[in-house]
Amino acid sequence: MSQAQPQSRAERVEELVAECLMRMEEGASSIPFDEICSEAPEMIDEVRSAVEVAGGFQRLQNAGPGSDPLIGKLLVERYRVSECIGSGAMGVVYGAADLELSREVAIKVVHTKLLDRGKALARFEREAAALAAIRHDAVVTVYDRGITSDGSPFLVMERIDGVPCSDILEAARERGGDDDSSWLTEKWGIANVSEPSYFRQAVQWAASLASGLEAAHSAGVYHRDVKPSNVMITREGKAILLDFGIAAKDDHATLTQTDAAVGTPVYMAPEALLGRTKAKPTQDVYSLAATLYHFLTLQAPYQGSSAEVLTALATRDPIPAFKVRPGLPRDAQAILDHGLARNPSNRYQSAASMEVDLRSMLAYRPVSVRPTSTLVRAARRFRSSKVLLGAVAATVLIIGALGIRALQESSSERRHIAHKEAMRHVQAGLGVMNLENRTVADKELRTAASEALDRLARAGHDPVVEHLLRATFRLDHGDVAAAKSDMRAVASAAGTRFASELVQRYEALPEGSSSALDLDLEEMPELETVDDEYLHAFHLLRQLKRSEATEALQSDRLVGHRHAQELRLLCVTPQLNRKRRANDWASFMDFVDAFVADIESVEEATGYRSAMTAHLLGFAYVRSDQFHRALEMAEQALELAPTSSGAVLNAGDAALSLGLLEVAESYFEYGSRILPGYVKLQQGLAKIYAVRGEGERARDLVSVASFPQSASGDRARAILRIRTEVGLAVKWYESDPELAHEAAQRALDLCATLPETNETRRVFEPYAASLTKDAETDLATAMLKELCREPNDMNSLLDLTKTLGDDLSGEQTQLLKAWLGSYLDRYLAKHREAGAGNFLRSVDDASASKL
Structure with missing residues (x-):
């Protein structure tokens, strides 16, 4: 094995200079030459001189165009x-014009002459990869990358017209802490300053940055140097996070060049002092909280030289913000305490959870955390001070009190965690779906669902939601006494006139009631609180007053209420159906994308996916023909809550559309354990049996399906029978023409019972008519028309391949072109932002063999 050649003195000096320059760029207030040159102390003077030259490089760059x-x-x-x-x-940042797109851009050129080229390029690649992975309004956008003629790499980014937050902080400090925000516009020309208070405007900026960090973390990128000088406030008043030069990605355990810490000490998380620590969201959360501390107090969390700051960071908490800025709101102190917690496990675990509390404070809603008490602060000082530890024996009572308080706070956190976990497993659409979908017939499944709600009620974090949902399940299954007991717990927790009156209406329910329609909810008291609005909207849905419920759920007070937001999203699903029928697929897909983004934002804000949100995602994907995604989401929903009948239907429909008949059948049969006779499940099974040619079995299913005893119910039964008979006729068309003719004739007779304007009659009457004749051309034409209506229907496509002749008529050719056009429109709308590789990877082996 060949041995590496020893470094020359010049190469070693260059490496040490590169390390010093990286420390400078990462915000070090002074360079620890002794530390960096510890293995080569004889080179320290050369390195110091070279770094001074490099420091002058910035002045040289600013000297003017001629230089x-x-x-x-x-x-x-x-x-x-x-x-x-x-x-x-x-590096240097230049202003430039993009001649191709006629826009102003910023170009960041990385130095390579004064640095080791490999390290400079590695840094450049990190920043390029980090920024390319993120798309968010609060994160600077990278457009392009390249190499200059002299070999220096550069990034092309959006040019931000704005002011660094460090400049704003300096100006704010000069003003002496005046809370009026008008000077932001007067001094800097910042428009759209939405808050009259500088304090509240700073909190709003911090909330935006938290959202941007969450987007970065979701992309696997950790900034590691969040600080005021890396935040720009645009002239439009938006906060944008810059400089991902020392960012880490999930696939790197660490990105430090040595064992040194990464980041700017004043804003750096204590655990980052260890160096080579794997980047985590909690480190960026700490840095954002430190930046917010600076915004609100007009001073950094720690003061002094770099060494003093590092010592303080390792041994003590910052001075409480309310002592630096008297009058600071209690919730602001709570957020800072939680964000600056020295133990990462006590910190906000995601930027999203910090954003939720920041926005709650802005909306005058309670935040999820409480300020650190004076006693707890004292306990922390005891743990870090040898002098104070010597006095522990004299302060047993205080420590006892601290233990009680800490236990209370720990208990509150445990209740919150238990609540979130239990809410994930609540049956999708519990109590607010159609009346026939509100019960679980199978005893074993019903018991499991009841036990999940018992766990929710025991969580004790939000008794109004927890007991209301259990009361709903109990009432729907006829246990009126237990439902009344839960509603008394709801009224006690809410403590309002509305909730008190609501429980009285429950008390009036007769024994044996199993329907929310039995509740008299007329002339209820005025809504006073968030809980009142939630209870009101929930019961509107329970009583099938969908339009009123939809309006009630738009209330601003319910924005931060997780279950209310799930109900709001559920109310959007009928719009998906209407927009799909509008025959504008591109517009429909825009609506689907917005709906999916809304669901995901609710999940991100609260930190979990529930059976309900998984079901809603599955429904959106089914309606937009994204069947693989729909099946995945439906399976997630059922793993969380096995009695979610809507998710069962999504899974069955998706599998059926993919041609996976056995998978679809297993889901529809499982769903029949939950809701025997549910017409949509029976319809899916009937279609499967028809495709197989199992005529009697298909017809028996139609006969036992549950339809309302009304004209609409009769019409729905006729439609299901028509679809079943046409499916059987197609199956038998070649193997048994006589049976096919009989089935087609039954379908024709049934079509005659429907109005001429009925869509099923309009589509299936010519289909059935073609099957009563010995005319393949007519049948193929009818099938092509059906495919034009549903371009992605796998079973219709398979049927067409059996009947389409070698010679196409003019009409068939036109229909085939129309089908291809519709298919491509939907394909392009669905995959306009996805690479072909992603699409092909989404096709599993089973469905690929069908295709």
């Missing part, structure tokens, strides 16, 4: 460099 060879140059035949707008030890 910078890049100004005026055209990079990669596209970007005309016009000016230097900033520089640091690691």
Whole structure:
């Protein structure tokens, strides 16, 4: 094995200079030359001199166009460099014009002359990869990358017209803490300052940055250097996070060059002092909280030299913000305490959860955390001070009190965690679906669902939601006494006139009642609180007053209420059906994308996916023909709550559309354990039996399906019978023409019982008519028409392949073109943002063999 060649003195100096420059770029207030040169102390003077030269590089870059060879140059035949707008030890940022797209951009050129080229390029690749992975309004957007003629790498980014937060903080400090925000517009020209208070405006910016960090973390990217100088406030008043030069991605355990810590000490999480610590969301949360601390108190969490800051960071908490800024709201102190917790496990576990509390404070809603008490702060000082530890024996009573308080706080956190976990397993659409969908027939499944609600009620974090949902299940299954007991717990927890009156209406229910329709909810008291609005909207849905419930759920007070938001999303599902029928697929897919994004934002804000949100995602994917995704989401919903009948239907429909008949059959049969005779489940099974040619079995299913005893019920039964008979006729068309003719004739007779304007009659009457004749051309034409209506129907496509002749008529050719056009429209609308590789990977082996 060949041995590596020893480094020359020049190479070693260059490596040490590179390390110093990276420390400078990462925000170090002073360079620890002794530490960096500990293995080569004889080189310290050379390294110091080289770093001083590098420090002068920034001044050189700002000296003017004549001193910078890049100004005026055209990079990669596209970007005309016009000016230097900033520089640091690691690179220079230029203003430039994008000649191709006629827009102003910022170009960051990475130094390679004063640095080891490999390290400079590695840094460049990190920042490019990090920014390319994120798309969010609060994160700077990267457009392009390239190499200059002299070999320096560069990034092309959006050019932000704004002010660094560090400048705003300096100006705010000069003003002496005046809380009026009008000076932001007067001094900096920042428009859209939505809050009259500087304090509240700073909290709003922090909430936006938390949202941006969550997007980065979701993409597997951790910033690791969140601080005021890396945040820009645009002239439009938006906060944007910059400089991902030391960001880490999930696939890197660490990105430090040595065992040194990464980040700017004043804003750095204590655990980052250890160096080589795997990047985590909680580290960025700490840095954001430290930045917010600076915003609100106008001073950084720690003061002094770099060494003093590092010592303080390792040994003590910052001075409480309310002591620096008297009058700070209690909730703001609570958020800061939670964000700056020294133990990462006591911190907000995601930027999203911090954002929720910041926005709750802005909306004057309670936050999820409480300020650290004086006693707890004292306990922390005891743990970090040898002098104070010597006095522990004299303060047993205080420590006892601390233990009680800490136990209370720990208990509250445990209740919150238990609540979130139990809410994940609540049956999708519990108590608010159609009346026939509200019960579980199978005893074993019903017991499991009841036990899940018992766990929810025991959580004790939000008794109004917890006991209401259990009361709902109990009433729907005829246990009126138990439902009344739960509603008394709801009224006690809510403590309002509305809730008190509501429980009285429950008390009036007769024994044996099993329906919310039996409740008299007329002339109820005025709604006073969030709980009142939630209870009101929930019961509107329970009583099938969908339009009124939809309006009630739009209340601003319910924005932060997780279950209310799930109900609001459920009320959107009928719009999906209407927009799908509008025959504008691109517009429909835009609506689906917005709906899915809304669901995911609710999940992100609260930190969990429930059976309900998984079901809603599955429904959106089924309606938009994204059947693999729909099946995945339906399975997730059923793993969380096995009695979610809507998810069963999604799973069966998705599998059936993919041609996976056995999978679909197993889901529809499982659903029949929950809801025997449910017409939509029976319809799916009938279609499967028809495709197989099992005529009697298909007809028996139709006969036992549950339809309302009304004209609409008779019409629905006729429609199901028509679809079943046509399916049988197609199956038998070649193998048994006589049976096929009989089935087609039954379908025709049934079509005659429907109005001429009925869609099923309009579609299936010519289909059935073609099957009563010995005319393949007519049948193929009818099938093509059906495919044009549902371009992605796998079973119709398979049927067509059996009947389509070699010679196509003019009409068939036109229909085939129309089908291809519809199929492509839907394909392009669904996959406009996805690569072909992702699409192909989504097709599993089973469905691929069908295709």
